[in-house]
Amino acid sequence: xxxxxxxxxxxxxxxxxxxxxxxxxxxxxxxxxxxxxxxxxxxxxxxxxxxxxxxxxxxxxxxxxxxxxxxxxxxxxxxxxxxxxxxxxxxxxxxxxxxxxxxxxxxxxx
Numbered sequence: 250x251x252x253x254x255x256x257x258x259x260x261x262x263x264x265x266x267x268x269x270x271x272x273x274x275x276x277x278x279x280x281x282x283x284x285x286x287x288x289x290x291x292x293x294x295x296x297x298x299x300x301x302x303x304x305x306x307x308x309x310x311x312x313x314x315x316x317x318x319x320x321x322x323x324x325x326x327x328x329x330x331x332x333x334x335x336x337x338x339x340x341x342x343x344x345x346x347x348x349x350x351x352x353x354x355x356x357x358x359x
Contacts, residue, residue: 294316297308307319318339321327330339 292311294309294311297310299306299308303323305321307321308315309317309319314335316332316335318330319327320330326343329342331342332339
């Protein structure tokens with residue numbers, strides 16, 4: 250059975266090597282068009298840090314628009330005020346975690 254498989258695979262591979270590697274009537278391709286981005290790459294956020302006696306406030310802005318505030322109390326856990334909709338109303342979040350938990354199961358270990 251192995252001999253038959255070997256002969257069959259050998260004949261198929263010899264047929265592949267017998268063909269011409271490049272057809273004679275090929276024409277070169279035109280160069281690709283130059284890449285011109287429609288808009289500028291996104292800027293890095295501008296961070297303004299204000300240290301007060303009881304807390305540190307970090308304001309994050311992109312293009313001058315305030316979108317997130319991180320408040321770090323002197324004693325306690327930092328929290329975030331995030332403008333999700335862009336309407337200037339900030340919602341408090343305890344972390345930047347969205348709360349979505351994707352199930353992860355171990356199917357097999359090696």
